[in-house]
Amino acid sequence: MQDNHADAVLDIYRLGIDGGEATFETEPPTWERFAATRLPGHRHVAVDAAGRVVGWVACTRVSQRAVYAGVVEHSVYVHPDARGMGLGKALLHALIASTETAGIWTIQSAIFPENTASLAAHTALGFRVVGTRERLGRQHGRWRDVLLVERRSPLVV
Numbered sequence: 001m002q003d004n005h006a007d008a009v010l011d012i013y014r015l016g017i018d019g020g021e022a023t024f025e026t027e028p029p030t031w032e033r034f035a036a037t038r039l040p041g042h043r044h045v046a047v048d049a050a051g052r053v054v055g056w057v058a059c060t061r062v063s064q065r066a067v068y069a070g071v072v073e074h075s076v077y078v079h080p081d082a083r084g085m086g087l088g089k090a091l092l093h094a095l096i097a098s099t100e101t102a103g104i105w106t107i108q109s110a111i112f113p114e115n116t117a118s119l120a121a122h123t124a125l126g127f128r129v130v131g132t133r134e135r136l137g138r139q140h141g142r143w144r145d146v147l148l149v150e151r152r153s154p155l156v157v
Contacts, residue, residue: 042099126151
């Protein structure tokens with residue numbers, strides 16, 4: 001993921017927000033904020049045959065504390081027109097490879113239970129649900145639960 005991908009990445013993020021099943025966010029950040037808060041070595045895009053960005057994955061540190069140096073939280077988004085083609089899994093594969101190379105031992109995320117496609121992709125790649133945060137936030141007039149998922153690297157010990 002490079003600066004020239006900014007418009008497409010933020011458009012896909014906005015589409016995820018508008019869909020209502022991806023995040024509590026109400027609008028994407030500016031590119032400057034996005035780029036400043038996502039780890040540069042672990043930001044990837046999926047590009048179609050025409051060269052268009054159709055998905056992305058990126059992660060952030062969960063804490064500045066040294067004991068959490070190997071723990072990141074990630075987001076993965078696929079354009080609605082490109083869903084069902086395995087792009088989410090491909091992006092997660094790229095993230096897993098880059099984080100393991102960097103010595104990161106845990107990748108975590110929070111997923112709405114209704115986002116069954118995301119849960120299935122994560123489960124297929126070794127993520128497991130470690131807990132449920134019930135009624136964590138209100139969105140569109142209703143309480144939402146969030147499932148906490150994580151993947152511990154078998155390679156980084």
